[in-house]
Amino acid sequence: MLPLVALLCLFLWLGTIWHWDRSLLAAVTLLIALLSGLFVWLLGVIALVPIVGPLIVKVLSLSIIWLLNAVGYLLSYIAIRRGYSRDVLTYRGLTIALIIGIILGYGLAKGLDSVAWLAHV
Secondary structure, three states, X not given: OHHHHHHHHHHHHHHHHOOOOHHHHHHHHHHHHHHHOHHHHHHHHHHOOOOHHHHHHXXXXXXXXXXXXXXXXXXXXXXXXXXXXXXXXXXXXXXXXXXXXXXXXXXXXXXXXXXXXXXXX
8 A cells, every 4th residue: 555655645746746736636536545445544554553543543433523524614615605714714713623622532531431441450
């Protein structure tokens, strides 16, 4: 997978230098990453980090995080089209704070659960 990552990075770098359409670059990169299983491989690499890695992978795979992010992008698009760009910045900041709070809460709960389990042993 490392050669594939290197080729995708090279493709993106050359595309930005040659001023290719950004949406086309993103679509091709996403398609290649999905078809090759690159996202799964990256999650596997992250999961190899002791203690923190599996927590990050679990949080990234929570569907509520994906749903909040998708709704945020949709509402941001609508609000920017109507001229509320300043409000969008505030909204996106609050959304990011909420997602970080969910991630920290999940991590703390898992950590406290592990400590409680060790106390029983």
